[in-house]
Amino acid sequence: MSKLSEDTMKEYEDRLPPALIQEIAASLPAGIAKDKLIKICDRVVETYQKARVNAGECVGLVSAESIGEPGTQMTLNTFHLAGVAEMNVTTGLPRIIEIFDARKEIKTPMMEIYLKSPHNQLEQVKKFATKIKETLLGDLVSEYALDIFNQCLAITFNSALLADYGLSTADLIKLMKTKLKGFVVENTAGSITLIQKGKPEEIKALYNLKEKIRLVKVRGLKGIKQVLPVKRDEEYIILTSGSNLKDVLDLAEVDGTRTFCNDVHETLAVLGVEAARSLIIREVFRVIEEQGLNIDIRHIMLVADIMCVSGLMKGITRYGVVSEKASVLARASFETPIKHIINAALEGEIDYLTSVVENVMINQPVPLGTGLPGLVTKMR
């Protein structure tokens, strides 16, 4: 772009966002005349101004209606495709409610793990998947045999499974020796025997041992309950049920720029509030598209913004966003009115009547639209 054009464009910096200026610059023909460029820019400014939301437009309410109305048409049960490998993930209205409420415990936590270039082929991905899957000793056992006379517990492992995982009996013995104190671990034919050291106590200790052994972690990351390698475009990715974003991102093979988990709170803790906001938008929009509905993404962005402005995650509930409202009357009119009124009375709260609900209650014009402008001239 010529120096002249560049200078001309600079004048518009305070009137247009940088992204738009770049877009204009990219699409300009070479050697454009200055007056033509000014004409183009003026038209862009005009269109941009027209596209902006007017002052006094109640965007929140429009968003609420725009999401709420199609929400009534959403089907509760989701569709399943037969024969396609997929994870059981909550979708539809329950998922949207879960996100907007900012639930701490979501129904089906899951992750999509992308791997860096050499690792994203089928064989490597499969290997990687078994590596990160949380495997407990209990998953590998085919039989527990409690020997009351000899005060020992014999464990038979599923040899086929062991082969799949690339584990040997020796590995397991080693693992058990480190994890379990007070027991002698012996390798008998086809099984591992655990004998209690010292005096023979009640069998209760052996029962407890059995429960304990089941939960001994053999390998993998905590919380990754299931893994499923799936082809996405040209590469293979891993879908997991259960999530552990922090540990997954620590692994060298993982492409941290694209990997994500569907737990908003976990994302907030690991990646920060901006990531959590994008996740809300992405997840809600995905559900809406899945249902074949058409909601402008800006409505969802607004909701996500409201949930994240404080830097924390606030749900659209009486404990979250609503509790932040300035007006006592507005809070009282939502849920648990007595609680709010009594607390307001104790603190001597003042309601400045700056928003919608409280003004509807006392029958004053709401400060929006036609109710916004006031008289400029002072009455004498």
Next chain:
Amino acid sequence: MADVYLNSRYLGVVENIQAFVEDVKDLRRKGSLSEDVNIFADDRAKEVHLFTDEGRARRPLIVVRDGKSLLTEKQLQQLAQGELSWHDLIRQGVIEYLDAAEEENALIAYDEADLTLEHTHAEISSGVISGITTALVPFANYAPSSRIIIGSKNQKQALGFYASNYHIRMDMDANILHYPQLPLVKTKIHDVVDYAEHPSGQNMVVAVMCYDGYNMEDGVILNKGSVERGLARSTYLRPMGIEELRYSGGLVDEISVPDKDVKGYRTEHDYRHLEGDGIVSPEAKVQEGDVIIGRTSPPRFLSGLDEYNLSAATRRESSVILKHGEHGVADLVIITENEEGNRLVQVRLREERIPEIGDKFTSRHGQKGVTGILVPPQDVPFSVSGIVPDLIFTPHGISSRMTISHLIEIVGGKVGALNGRFVDGTLFEAETEESLRQELQGLGFRDDGTEVFYDGRTGKQMLARIYVGNMYYLRLRHMVGNKMQSRARGPIQLLTRQPTEGKAKEGGLRLGEMEKDTLIAHGASLLLKERFDSDRVTVPVCVKSGLLGYFDARSNKLISPVFGEDSQLSYVEMSYAFKLLMDELLSLGIYPQLELENKY
């Protein structure tokens, strides 16, 4: 070995289930046991249940033995000649009633042709799988079951001739159809239930077509000429009664024209229809607000102080007054006594209901619709032969609901009307479409039921042939006359000063939470304020204390509840509901303080 229960109560044990059950059945068929006994063997639970109690739904079936029906050709002939009755067949064990439990042990053939050695019973007719009202739907096997159910439910709401002694009855909300007819297309069940004694519809000429969109979205169009000649006209009857109650102390109500010094006396004009006995004269035309039965009651709760109060000693007015929207003609007056020996006066109001826009009509196939327009007779489309439809039904109602039975009834009705006979539309046994078509062709009409039509307004021939025929149409009891209501100003609630709710109270239609949101979304907040002005009040507010004050008319001053006259008070406009909230907060011990500032 199995437990035996009689009406779910343990009775004892039997060794061989099958032998026991067969014994009981045999005894029942022979007549040694009552025909009301049913037996059910539960093989898996090793239980045998005998039922003799009342309230079980039971249905008759033909007994089958060794794959052969016990009902013989000879018996059928005897039945036809009246030598044998239904009860004889039951006594002979040819027909028996099964309840839901015993049906579990039976294998029932729909048709005699289906019989195998395993069958235990056969249906008397395959059509009996439906109930009585459902069986009144003709050609029911040509429509989805959901529609047949809707159709049978609609018939229960139809106006008809519900009782032949209706004119001396005092039924609540009774409707009587003028000139009710038997359906031209009927089922065998119509004969069985003596439908001719209580018909509830009329045979109308129905054209399936559009007419300027007045029948879109399940509308129907009525021919005004037909309506003026009495089509679907009905009478609405509603009784209202009152008693002379007795109170403690020998005081009684009195039915009479109230004296003018009675407490709560209405205007003389309101009592104009009353005769000397205090009851309306029959055939008087009464409007809302008119007194139907005049009554006075003794004074209420005479307390010590009231003895000095002259007005308290007088009797109270407690007449029957017509409420908002009620009107009619006093039809029948009955003076009698109730169980307690109190004098009871009942007056029945009569009102002629001529079909109007908004009244509901239906065929018997779940094809209900609301009148969209009454077309002047000269504008109604007509056929080559000059036939004019009474009702125009929309073709769009058929495609999605798939009520083919509705279409077949049109042909059937046409054949019936032209040939002067009834057409049989019994479930599974109806006359075939082919035979009806042939008959129609033989009568000189197109076999598909369509005819060339002309537009009544322009006289031009219509591009398409119109499907036209006769159908049994029912007028349903949902009439706009009972439902329509509007209000501008009117009564308000005492507590909130907001308009009352509901038609009976001449109430308004609530502009609710979500409707409020739509106005805000459009930024129309001043309009919204106007909408919510129904309970607007202007109250003086004490500037110092922030509490609501009041106007003292004696001193002509505004009084603050805290500072008395030593404060400045300003008038503030707010909703009464908010004023109420402030008062309620005060009663909770919370001090709601209003801080005032200049509006400008």
